[in-house]
Amino acid sequence: MSLLEVRGLGKSYGALRALDAADLDVAAGEFHGLIGPNGSGKSTLLKCIAGAEMPTEGSIRLGTADVTRLPPPERARAGLSLKFQITSVLPQLCVYDNVLLALQAGDSLFDLLLSRSRRRLDEQVKALLSRFRLDGRAQDLAGHLSHGEQQWLEIAMALACRPTLLLLDEPTAGMSPQERRATGELLEPLRGECALLIVEHDLGFIGEICDSLTVLDQGQVVATGPLAEVQASERVAQAYLNHG
């Protein structure tokens, strides 16, 4: 049984069909790529899975739980974690506090009030920061980080929630080739930690880290399966040729 099972998912914005009867399966621990031309509904699909948008029809199952109608915090608690396409770190908090905020999210309000986990989480914060090459910048405001560093911080924060499925929307957008390579290196060790559903334009990048691939076009899934098979398929080539 797959970890994430999306069935017949549809999302309309007024007359616009952003998603149309999309099916998607992600197995536990699998690295799954999601590609498609601009406006094909990739971000919409991720948002529907994370709860940022409510689908118009269809269902989403995570593990044994039907999460289709759950609000975002409950989905996060069920094991979903999302990095939005547009970076949204907390600009006026320092980098350290950004990660702490994400790490402590499972605590009860009472424990938070008494700051019970402040000491205990210190090590985990530092470990995450050094893993994402941010240890030198712990006390800097997140808003002062470079674009690439902000992306890494966001991934660190998304991981801090200990997801079973991590959703990343274009984590390397706007990055230099070096930063892009570094990001690949940072994501690789996640294998065994969680499953990954990643939207990415760079097919080379996808080819390096993903096991399987889904292609969206105009809100519809045109191909899905193991990486090599999908890359070879003709409809994919067509979708890309038609829309550039």
Place this chain on the structure above:
Amino acid sequence: MPEELISGPARLAPPARVAARARALLPGIELGLLALALVLPPFLEDFWVLFATRVAILSLLALSFDLVWGYAGIMSFGQALFSGMAGYCTALLATQLGVTSVFVLLGTGALVGLFVALAVAALVILGKRAPSLVFVSLGTLTGSYVVERLARGWSFVGGQNGIPSLPRLTLGRFEIAEGPMFYYLALFVLVLVYVGLRFFTRSQLGLVLAGMRQQEGRIAFFGYRLQHLKGVTFCLAGLIAGISGCLYAFHEGYVGPGQLGPVQSTQVVLYVLFGGVGTLVGAVLGVSLVDLFSYFLSQRFETAWPIVLGVLLLLIVMYRPSGLIGLLVSDRERIGSFGRGGKTGEKPR
């Protein structure tokens, strides 16, 4: 939704370490004000002791508003509703049942404030979806207005005249008279609440509030149930407003419909915007300075003073959204840091 709260490459340039240079000013300001407040009464004439007592009591109400708006981002125009209801209930307890114990009355005031806030929160904050700013501010404003109208029309609570000639608060056999005694009582409560709020806002829960203010749409995706958090903060603020309302009523020896209504609530909003939202000390400064200005302006410009004051407030709010305290304290310090400090050796505050 978060996508609109863009960060983006616009803020690429990392300015030199502003943080390391910024000295911590807030604790100094706080301790200075406290020292001043402690030694003040012997140097003041009676009128000014009453004035200072009123400032201390209204500071509680301002703190309550600062907590909901400056920390939890809830625009409430109903803080006076909580304090006024507490004032009425404790006044009735004193006049109808002869209760005058300061503990019982303050405790009752706090509970009344808490439960009225809970009721309001259930109506305007704790819905299925996050309510809009406008909805909450209009909701609380309307509530405040309606209750003031009801109080004006209800003879049991004195109608237009309110409930006059309240007895004095007592501590054991001891009566707490207006003047230095009442001043120190109010100051004591203010310091207690202040210290409590400082603990609250600097805790890990305070970190969640800080995150919520910056990217409300984002942090729900970490698993925070923001409605609960807002509800809890709103109720805590109601409790503080309740204490303030009880003290106010017994200090004036009177409670009336004006203390419930939108005018009083708006006054509190002005105090805090003027002094500085999101710093506790800003709320206290706001009350002190606005009331002092109002007094002196009213001496000089008998009729025009509200206009002068209004223009002054407007200028501050337009040019210093962080209020007067924003002139002294950097944003960085205002927001603070919540972790265990890092290499810079900064103390977590």
